[in-house]
Amino acid sequence: MTFSQEIKDKMVQFAKEQSQYYLDEAEMTYLEKLRWKTGQTRSKIAAKLEKFKGRSETALEAQNDLLLYMSDYMKDLMEKGLSEEEAFERAKEELEYRSESERSADLHERFARYYEMRDPAEYEAIGLFYAGFLFFGVSIGALIGYLGGGGREMFLTDGWIDTAIGAAVGAVIGLGAGLISNAVIVLKKK
Amino acid sequence: MYKGVLEGVVLEIISRGETYGYEIAKKLHQMGFEGLAEQTVYALLLRLEKNRLVHITKKPSEMGPPRKFYRLNERGVEELAAFWARWDYLSGCIQNLRNSGRDDGDLQSGNQG
Numbered sequence: 311m312t313f314s315q316e317i318k319d320k321m322v323q324f325a326k327e328q329s330q331y332y333l334d335e336a337e338m339t340y341l342e343k344l345r346w347k348t349g350q351t352r353s354k355i356a357a358k359l360e361k362f363k364g365r366s367e368t369a370l371e372a373q374n375d376l377l378l379y380m381s382d383y384m385k386d387l388m389e390k391g392l393s394e395e396e397a398f399e400r401a402k403e404e405l406e407y408r409s410e411s412e413r414s415a416d417l418h419e420r421f422a423r424y425y426e427m428r429d430p431a432e433y434e435a436i437g438l439f440y441a442g443f444l445f446f447g448v449s450i451g452a453l454i455g456y457l458g459g460g461g462r463e464m465f466l467t468d469g470w471i472d473t474a475i476g477a478a479v480g481a482v483i484g485l486g487a488g489l490i491s492n493a494v495i496v497l498k499k500k
Numbered sequence: 501m502y503k504g505v506l507e508g509v510v511l512e513i514i515s516r517g518e519t520y521g522y523e524i525a526k527k528l529h530q531m532g533f534e535g536l537a538e539q540t541v542y543a544l545l546l547r548l549e550k551n552r553l554v555h556i557t558k559k560p561s562e563m564g565p566p567r568k569f570y571r572l573n574e575r576g577v578e579e580l581a582a583f584w585a586r587w588d589y590l591s592g593c594i595q596n597l598r599n600s601g602r603d604d605g606d607l608q609s610g611n612q613g
Contacts, residue, residue, distance in 0.1 A: 312562075332539075336546040372546060374565035375521060379542050381563050382522030404538035 313381070317394050321384075324402055325377040331407035333372045380405055436495055440488035444481060451480020508583030509533075510544055511572065514554060515580055518569045521545055545570065553579050 313321070380401050387397040455476020459469035513519065513527050525541040548554050553576035558566035572580065 332543050332546055335543060336550045371568075375545070375568060376542060377565060378561055378563055378567055379521045379525075383525075383538060386522075386526075401538070405542065407539065408537075 313384070313394060317398050320398060321377055321380055322373075324405075325373045325380060328405065328407050329372040329376045330369065332376070333369060335407075376405065432495060436488075436492050439491040439495075440485070443487035443491070444484040447480035447482070447484025447487070448477050449480070451483065452477040454480075505587075506533075506536075506540065507544060507548070508580065508587065510541070510548070511553065511576060511580040511583060514570050515572050515577070518557065518571050520567055520569050524570075548576070551575075 383404070384394075384397040384401050387400055388394065392400065452473050453476070455473040456465060456469070458476070459465060459472025461469070463469075465473060509528070509531075510524055513524055519527075521542060524545070525536070525538065528536055528541065545554075548570070549556065553573065555571045555573040555576075557569045557571070559569055561567040
């Protein structure tokens with residue numbers, strides 16, 4: 311099974327373009343990929359890759375490998391009933407370079423940044439703010455409820471309900487204040 | 501799902517006899533690795549070559565450029581052995597977990613009875 315000249319030319323062009331990306335990927339170490347993504351020593355890595363790609367033999371080999379792989383795949387597709395053009399389009403779609411490492415590097419970077427920014431003291435402070443405001447809210451709310459309900463005499467009859475309501479409202483106010491302090495700490499970090 | 505496993509699988513395929521890129525992809529499909537992207541094997545072979553785990557023989561092809569045939573070299577054989585050692589350890593751990601889960605289940609159902 312042979313291909314038309316037009317398709318052959320397209321295949322060669324595709325292999326020439328795409329093999330370069332695969333070659334870069336294979337040549338870069340994981341750390342280099344991370345640095346590449348973060349922009350550090352980009353020029354240094356680029357220079358190294360250029361030097362590597364400059365060795366035309368390596369680049370040409372990668373191109374030929376992709377060309378042969380593509381032709382094998384297309385022949386397989388054509389045996390299954392696809393036309394030459396359809397097989398080419400499908401192979402092009404399947405073999406187009408999509409970097410997995412870029413995504414994982416991205417994720418790694420985000421994790422690294424998160425752990426870098428993470429300060430245990432801040433989390434402790436946030437927790438203390440919540441607890442402090444909650445205690446304040448409950449105690450002040452309960453006191454207002456207790457006094458507003460008529461003090462000790464009324465508490466022993468039906469006045470305890472006012473104290474309970476005051477404590478509950480105080481707890482909600484305390485939580486609200488805790489949330490605000492949390493937000494303030496987060497915004498300060500930005 | 502195949503991350504970290506595929507390289508070992510490809511090394512195993514190559515260890516069974518001289519083979520070339522697309523033939524490896526076909527074998528993988530036959531083995532049931534259906535969801536594998538076509539570009540994966542090509543990229544992986546480039547990596548194996550870069551890491552000097554394979555010996556390459558070039559033979560003429562009908563397309564013009566020579567076709568690369570892969571065989572494991574000494575480093576490749578060592579890497580494959582290391583892969584199977586890691587695999588045995590991991591699958592042992594997972595099997596233990598599975599069995600201990602079943603035992604716990606049996607115990608719980610036994611206690612109920």
